Amino acid sequence: MVTCTKCKKRNAVVDLGYTGSDLCSPCFIAYFEHRVFKTNREFKLIQHGDKLGVGVSGGKDSAALLFVLTKLTKHVGAQLIPILIDEGIAGYRDKAAEKAQALCDKLGLRLHRLSYKKVFGISMDETVKKRDKVKWRGACSYCGVFRKHALNKAAFDLGCDKLAIGHNADDMAQTILMNFLKSEPARFMRFGAFSGITERDKFVMRIKPLMYVTERECAIYCTLRDLPFHLQECPYSSDSFRGELKDFLNSVEEKHPGSKFNIIKSFLSLKELMVATPVSEKELKHCAKCGTPCSGENCKACLLTEELKNADGRVAETKQITKNKKK
Amino acid sequence: MKVIFSLDGKTKEVETKTGATLADILKAEKINLQTGLIKLNGKLTHPSTELKDGDTLEFVNIIYGG
Structure with a gap:
């Protein structure tokens, strides 16, 4: 048995x-919550009086987020509004x-x-069926755009000042590398x-x-706190x-612990240096x-839903052309 | 000694040397600890813990969902 390096009493x-x-169970829970509280202080994320929307999915990340935020907002004095987006899967x-x-029932919060x-007149199940008839895209390409749009709409309609999402250190490191690559x-x-x-x-x-906090730590936190989550x-x-x-990142992390956090830290340090140089961006x-708000005439969500709505017509048109060619 | 190893709902018996740890089993099964949680007899357990004959080991994959 390994003894907890923090309390030096319980089994790790x-x-x-x-x-x-x-770390033992109580010391890990304290460590996890301290990391989140510290992040909040460092970036001044949640302020006194904030009406805070929280994106919840039923998964481990958002379960950990909602639970730890109930503790944090009690200290800060902010209101929590859990929001679930149903993709229709x-x-x-x-x-x-x-x-x-x-x-939410356990925490006494209304979901x-x-x-x-x-929002879009189409579920993900229907989208996947229709996507073959238009320009084929991976399901995540639709879902990512739709979820972001729907969460923003729900939070806006509910009068939220901010929207907390369950992006963890793994998500951050992946996105930084993706944008870089x-x-x-x-x-x-x-x-x-x-964000945004x-x-x-x-x-x-x-x-x-x-x-x-990492994805694995979110799962550990939920398990040790006995929170309901879906895997x-x-x-x-x-x-x-x-x-x-x-x-790739999980393989690197296994061999070189701390790599995920180092990517985030390096990015934030670079960003600080780069802010001094104006970055040309299309006017929103x-x-x-x-x-x-979007960069073109229409937002990505509206473009995609319009494309899907026209799916049946396009197929008919394509078939008609093929038929005529045969003649 | 023999232990019961379970992954994604599939269970099998694994033969291992005396004094083997949870981490040894994961290594032998080519599983990256970063991708999940390791439970011994139903409880979250440190990977350096030594196994006993007949122990039940479960790896819970967490790298999906959200």
């Missing part, structure tokens, strides 16, 4: 490779939603729900503890209180660039259809 249950410490999100509801069907300097510069456009009408600023792979998840980076507009 967790090894934190990057700190060289082994039968047999997946419905099960996860049950866990999210159970957690607000909004579905893709209600795809050469997206504008996205690179916008990325950080605060920070001051804009109809846009609720996203914050990431879990940016200095199941999304039926539409596919091998993506992010997935490749996830595997508002989507002509839904009013969401």
Whole structure:
């Protein structure tokens, strides 16, 4: 048995490779919460009086986020509003939603729900069926855009000042590498503890209180706190660039503990230096259809839903052309 | 000695040397500890813990969902 390096009394249950410490259950819980509280102080994420939307999915990251925020907001004096976006994936999100509801019941919080069907007129199940008829995209390409849009809409409609999302250190390190490898300097510069456009009408600023805790630590925290969470792979998840980076980073972390945090720290240090140099960015507009801030005439979510709505017509048109050619 | 090892709902018996740890089993099974949680007889346990004959070991994959 390994003894906890912090209290030196109880048996350790967790090894934190990057700190060289082994922690027992109470010491790990205290460590995890301290990391989140410290992140909040460092970036001044949550202020007294904030009405804070919290994106919950029923998964481990958002379960850990919501639970730790109930503690944090008691100290700070802010209101929590859990929001669940239902993508409409039968047999997946419905099960996860049950866990999210159970957690909210446990915490005495009302869970607000909004579905893709209600916002975009189409569920993810329907989107996947229709995507073959238009320009084929991976399911995550639709879902990522739709979820971000729907969460923002729900938070805005509920009058939230900020929206906390469960992005952890793994997500942060992956995104930093992705933006770097795809050469997206504008996205690179916008990325950080605060996400997206920070001051804009109809846009609720996203914050990431879990940016200095890993995905594995979120799962450990939920397990030790006995929080209800759902563990199941999304039926539409596919091998993506992010997935490749996830595997790569986990291999690197195993051999060189602390690498994920070093990527984040290096990025934030670089960003500080780069802010002094003006970065040319396209002037932001508002989507002509839904009013969401975007760089073009329409936002990505409206472009995608319009494309899907026209799917049947396009197929008919394509078939007609083929038929005529045969003649 | 023999231990029961479970991963993604599939269970098998694994033969290992006396004094083997949870980490040894994961290494032999080519599993990266960063991708999940390790439970011994149903409880979250430190990977350096030595196994006993008949122990039940479970690796919970966490690298999906969210």
